[in-house]
Amino acid sequence: AVKAQGQHGYRFFTASMHERARARRGIEIALRQALPRHELSLHYQPKVDAHSGRVMGAEALLRWHANGHELYQPDQFIPVAEDSGLILPIGAWVLRRACRQARAWQQLGYAIPISVNVSPLQFQHADFYSWLDDVLNESGLDAELLELELTERTVMSGGDATTSLLRRIKQRGVLLSLDDFGTGYCSLSYLKHFPIDALKIDRVFVHDLTSDRDTATITSAIIAMARSLGKVVIAEGVETHEQSAFLRHAGCTQLQGFLFGAPMPAARFEQRLAAVD
Numbered sequence: 001a002v003k004a005q006g007q008h009g010y011r012f013f014t015a016s017m018h019e020r021a022r023a024r025r026g027i028e029i030a031l032r033q034a035l036p037r038h039e040l041s042l043h044y045q046p047k048v049d050a051h052s053g054r055v056m057g058a059e060a061l062l063r064w065h066a067n068g069h070e071l072y073q074p075d076q077f078i079p080v081a082e083d084s085g086l087i088l089p090i091g092a093w094v095l096r097r098a099c100r101q102a103r104a105w106q107q108l109g110y111a112i113p114i115s116v117n118v119s120p121l122q123f124q125h126a127d128f129y130s131w132l133d134d135v136l137n138e139s140g141l142d143a144e145l146l147e148l149e150l151t152e153r154t155v156m157s158g159g160d161a162t163t164s165l166l167r168r169i170k171q172r173g174v175l176l177s178l179d180d181f182g183t184g185y186c187s188l189s190y191l192k193h194f195p196i197d198a199l200k201i202d203r204v205f206v207h208d209l210t211s212d213r214d215t216a217t218i219t220s221a222i223i224a225m226a227r228s229l230g231k232v233v234i235a236e237g238v239e240t241h242e243q244s245a246f247l248r249h250a251g252c253t254q255l256q257g258f259l260f261g262a263p264m265p266a267a268r269f270e271q272r273l274a275a276v277d
């Protein structure tokens with residue numbers, strides 16, 4: 001009976017694995033067409049000053065309208081893009097698009113930095129720096145108005161060349177931030193060595209902040225440590241006034257989350273910039 005159960009369990013497991021593999025394959029095939037069919041767009045989410053609420057920056061987030069419908073979330077299709085290598089052309093498109101947008105806003109008088117997420121595969125690529133440099137030159141955007149968001153995984157994927165690449169990017173004037181901080185395996189000592197400007201506290205911490213005392217303690221400690229190292233500290237996923245107040249008092253520099261605005265199309269973001277002018 002045990003064996004039969006085991007077999008049943010095994011079949012069940014492989015069936016769901018097959019299903020997932022088929023789903024990913026479906027996403028990959030559709031994603032291949034996404035760029036040529038102009039199905040990708042960027043939404044922008046405000047980063048606000050923790051005290052004044054002023055918009056201090058925008059994070060560019062990829063959206064995919066497959067066949068005119070928003071079928072897939074980035075958490076579903078970014079991993080597929082990463083595994084298939086499609087993230088290279090897609091990531092290059094994101095970078096170019098975001099820089100052009102930031103340049104357009106700069107020319108309208110809204111000089112706010114734009115943040116772009118970078119995948120490990122992009123960051124590891126030997127040509128990453130020259131793509132970055134080309135995009136900056138081509139768009140005419142001041143390097144200080146571009147920020148790259150790297151996760152701990154991305155930074156750690158770069159191997160020995162990481163520190164020198166980060167330095168080169170910094171020397172070009174581009175801002176660097178460490179995304180989803182606290183969820184990866186980046187030890188605190190890296191923070192000292194890597195030329196990172198800002199640290200983004202992952203939203204899992206923010207989510208539990210007001211319900212779990214340990215989370216509150218850890219979050220406060222991360223903020224204090226980052227501040228003492230001279231880093232800008234941003235909290236992501238801020239949804240409530242309670243979370244906002246806690247983070248402000250703990251010393252967060254900037255806040256980002258639905259409370260201050262969900263990711264929105266460029267035109268809406270521009271209205272928001274104009275409204276507070």
Ligand code: C2E
Nearest residue numbers: 061062074075078094117118119237238239257258259263
């Ligand atoms: P991320 O860079 O950490 O982006 C933050 C995510 O949190 C976004 O999800 C955003 O919509 C969501 N978010 C913002 N405020 C709130 C909030 O108050 N509550 C909650 N629950 N969520 C909030 P999104 O847009 O689905 O993106 C998910 C992830 O996909 C991003 O995480 C990023 O890692 C990746 N991603 C998105 N666009 C790109 C891209 O252009 N390139 C690369 N390489 N990755 C991207």
Ligand code: MG
Nearest residue numbers: 059117149179
């Ligand atoms: Mg990000």
Ligand code: MG
Nearest residue numbers: 179180200236
């Ligand atoms: Mg994040």
Ligand code: MG
Nearest residue numbers: 179180202203
């Ligand atoms: Mg994330």
